[in-house]
Amino acid sequence: MTEKNSELDQATLRLTVSTCASMYIFIVACLPSSNFATYAPILWYMAFFISVAVPLRMLIKRRPGHFFWRRIFAMFHDYAGISFALCVGGEGALPVYAALLWVTLGNGMRFGSQYLAWATMIALSMLVVVFWINPFWHSQPYMFLMLMVTTIVVPAYAHILLKRTRIASEEAIAANQEKSRFLAQASHDLRQPIHSIGLFTACLRDARLGREELRLVDNIDRSLHTVSQLFRSILDIYTLDNGQLEPQSEPVNLNALLQDVIKQNQEAARWAGVELRLRPCQHWVNVNPGLLSTMVQNLISNALKYAAGQPVLVGVRRHGKGLSIVIYDKGRGIAAEHLPEVFKEFYRVRHARDKDVEGLGLGLSIVRRIGELIDLQVRLDSRVDHGTCATIHGLQAIAPGQEIVRQAPVQSRLQGLRVCLVEDDASVLMATSALLEKWGCEVEGHSDGLNVITECDIIIADYDLGTQISGAECIAAIRERRGWDVPAMIMTGHEMARIRALVADQDISVLAKPVRPPELRAVLLEQVKAMEDARLAV
Template identity: 40%
Template sequence: MSRQPAKSAASPDLAEEHRAELNQAKVRLWVVLASAVYVILRWVAVDGPIPLPADYAFIILPLPAEVAVRWLLICAGFGAFALLLLLHIQHYRGHFRWRRIGAMIVEYSTYTYILIVGERITMPFFALIVATALSNGMRFGSRYLMIAAIFSQASLAVMLAASPFWRANVSVVLAFSIIAIALPAYAFALLRQTAEARDTAVAAMQAKSRFLAQASHDLRQPIHSIGYYLDILRNTHSKAERHVLLNRIDRALGSVSRLFKSLLDIAHLDSGTIEVRSEDIALQPLLAELVQQNSQIAQWNDVELRSVPTSLNVHADPTLLTTMVQNLLSNAIKYSHGSSVLIGVRRKGPSLAIEVYDQGIGIAEDDLPHIYEEFYRAHVAGDRDAEGVGLGLAIVNRLAQLSGFVLDLRSRRGVGTVAGLYDIPIVTHRVEKKRRVRSDAPQPLSGFRVILIEDDHDVRDATDELLKRWGCHVQSHPGMPTGIETADLIIADFDLGNQLLGTEVIRSIRQDLGQAIPAILLTGHADAKVKKLVDGDDIQIFSKPVQPAKLRSMLSALRIANRDEP
């Protein structure tokens, strides 16, 4: 390894190693000083100007002058070595293994010689043997800790071989040996845990950086295109062209909405508040609706989306199952531009698998072990750019584990991918198909009375206008309303400013009108936080942004439910 003068530039890791080695060298000098003070005190106890009284001789055993002089010479020699080593470290930076191991050899040789010559009087020096092992390990890592621990045992073996005194007190040496093994072993475990925690933290920081970069890209792309579309729209007078532009703006907004939904899904999983509420459900309506919802996106991506009908019923949480299959479909469509995607069901004994086949770009073998990691994207230079921040499969995997299912994915680069949910329990009895309202079907909302509570002026105006275009009669308020009329539904934002919450407004309106009016709460917070405040209040929670089709479908379903009530 080439030498680097101290004044040259160094990487952060090299600078940290240099500081650690300098600190170790300084500790070595302090050890020399402490040893010299110890020897002098022992010498003073017998021959010095302040002899130790006989009654206190047991505290510090006396040290003859000739032995004290010999030890001071050893301290002086070791001190000279420590000083030269410090100067070398200051002048030459770098990872010099021979310098560190050589320093340990000199240290252990010195302490071993002192323990052999001084016998019982030098027992405190054993602490230096253990301290040397620990300090090298803590400063330079577990490898040096193991080397120092081996040197410690070698020192004790040399003591036994060279000293009759230590052979006569083999139990003391054995105790020293156990201590010299136990303490470094404990330190090794701590170092390992610290290293794992550090690696986890570094991985989390790297994932966060990847996420911020990708999320920034995925937000900029649609916003960039929306800006252009709006400028073109202002100067377009053809009804057909305006319709095309509006569809493209809607598509761009859908990309932003899907990004936020992924972030909300992972936030809910991290909060640990998701509950699995399984029930018997007919699989065909669920899959058919997902295919219908993704048909437009498939068309935009030039993907042929097909499904194989099934008559099987399963026991699962319909909301979680829908989220899982939706993410698998989104991934397949996203990476299958110009090809086809097929969703089908395969029965396997008492359970079944929902599988999504695509003929897209596939996933490289090196990427397969990482595809369930959050914020990981299997991207190869030259691939067509696709939206997403690498959360889809991570969400599916965690939801599958919560539900007791198994997520499996097989893929070949350039051939395609098969992603499936397995071990979904089948139910053999007939399941009543629940009536559902299609999100794309026009519903009779004329005369439907809505109380709208929203503090943001632009959002309130946009929502008010949208509801009126659907035929609703809207009472719009920025905060706690006064003089309200009866209504069929309350739509309220969660945070209304001035320490006012939408939940408080909903309760106040219900109390004033004497009716348990259905209510929808719109929020940008994680559902767990909001659910604690609405528990038992019969309020439906929607996470922003809410697509107009979803909101209209919800209003239509509520109106139909109200009409069906006696």
């Protein structure tokens, strides 16, 4: 974001005020009771004033920054013009004093208390000069005293307000930094147990359990999914509030993206008794895939919550010259009076017997705000007892890109895969090891990333391994010791964009905790496929 140029704003204000003052003096000079010759010197001076103010503004625009003497020169220039008008114009120029006060406060509000003090001193000095030069002000000592007092009192009060505002701003910044540190730590610490519980339940699901035990595992997984959704919504709002997202667009196969989102929601759809269907398409668009997936994910989650037991259809259709993603459901619908409000944070449409619907009312707010970030529009059309249609507008079709062919996850392909797992959290280490061994992998577990010696086929590491080494550094050390770039991935509870940027040049896959087992297995299979292709190439 470009920093606001306060000095340029002040230069623009200078031109505006001088133009208005010139017009006022011209009108006063043209009145029948006035002598135009008296005001002609003021008009000439104002023309000179503007002829200096214009190039000064051009200089400030060309060379922005904090130049103390340039600001002081601009103040003297302002007050010299005002003083000249007050000296020559006498009583008729009295309203020009408002410009003096305006300039004084403008410098203080834009540049701070130091410049407010300078402006006040220069203004008082100029008023004293005006008093001694013009006989009219000798005859009006009390009026002159009032102007002097006003010139002191108003900036003094402005200084008090500036000081209070500065203190409040510093406190707000400190509080925001504390909140950021807390949420960053909470994000990491909360992701760890959610991540490990998900892996443990995946291990249990693959074990030989009875029907009742499988039902209990299913309930655990369902509850964990709900917690993960709530947790992700809170973190999404925090990230958007901090302005940390800088979306990068790339060619995206819409059908593949929607298929991935549908797969991620199949279990939740089964729990809700929803038939989740996707109408295939062949369109490609240029968009940030992660943010678009989040938008679609939140809209589908809403449909699953409020259209339980009913079918939900996801598809793409043409909308004018662009494309739209639509999510249809046959749920209870939303009354017309609620539609303008549903995109507000924490707003939820309440129905009878609605207490079992999970959520914080953040999903649609996140969808709207992400849409604004990537220039997409979101619309809801709904009728009570007939259902809702959520539409994401604004996608532009592009020429198809090169498709990445992915093989179906086959567990036998992981049989015998030697995995070096580096994780400092004991529960996560145990859960991940157990799951990988269920898939047939041979796992070497390390709770410390220092001096890891391994002959593995692939490295899986947490990014945060303590104060001495990071996951990326651990991977780099293993690769250096082995003499080749061992395939590697990082699982992290930290901000994904930052971690991806840190390892961008190291050819390391990055997964965000909590990682769902199908996602972990898919990345492992891609790594195995890449290793097999490399061997065939040799």
